[in-house]
Amino acid sequence: MNFQVSPYFLIxxxxxxxxxxxxxxxxxxxxxIQRIKDRPTDKQLNIDKKxxxxxxxxxxxxxxxxxxxxxxxxxxxxxQGNNISLCITFDHVEETKRVYDQLIEKxxxxxxxxxxxxxxxxxxxxxxxxxxxxxxxxxxxx
Numbered sequence: 001m002n003f004q005v006s007p008y009f010l011i012x013x014x015x016x017x018x019x020x021x022x023x024x025x026x027x028x029x030x031x032x033i034q035r036i037k038d039r040p041t042d043k044q045l046n047i048d049k050k051x052x053x054x055x056x057x058x059x060x061x062x063x064x065x066x067x068x069x070x071x072x073x074x075x076x077x078x079x080q081g082n083n084i085s086l087c088i089t090f091d092h093v094e095e096t097k098r099v100y101d102q103l104i105e106k107x108x109x110x111x112x113x114x115x116x117x118x119x120x121x122x123x124x125x126x127x128x129x130x131x132x133x134x135x136x137x138x139x140x141x142x
Contacts, residue, residue: 085133091124
């Protein structure tokens with residue numbers, strides 16, 4: 001099984017500020033960035049117009065680590081401690097689904113049911129029995 005684990009930082013406001021800070025302090029390089037305005041139009045319906053330029057997904061690399069950051073535009077309940085999660089990226093959707101199912105069987109709480117999304121063949125979001133939030137993501141093809 002081939003996968004990588006990346007910390008995922010959900011920011012209440014100003015993920016761009018965090019991105020700039022990490023670029024300045026750590027020499028972080030932006031490997032990928034998607035703004036809310038880059039979503040398919042039907043995925044922007046409940047987003048305030050002022051938030052369209054916020055970061056939807058961003059992958060930064062500094063040193064040997066990659067992290068993912070995003071602005072919270074969905075009003076998720078964020079408290080100190082749950083704004084940082086792990087994003088585990090798998091090569092194949094079958095692997096992603098298998099691990100998702102195993103986590104549910106072991107008592108994980110479903111935060112977002114596993115499903116295909118416009119940005120991946122398969123994605124699920126759970127809180128494991130130890131309170132760690134995990135994004136299970138299938139690598140984009142191409």
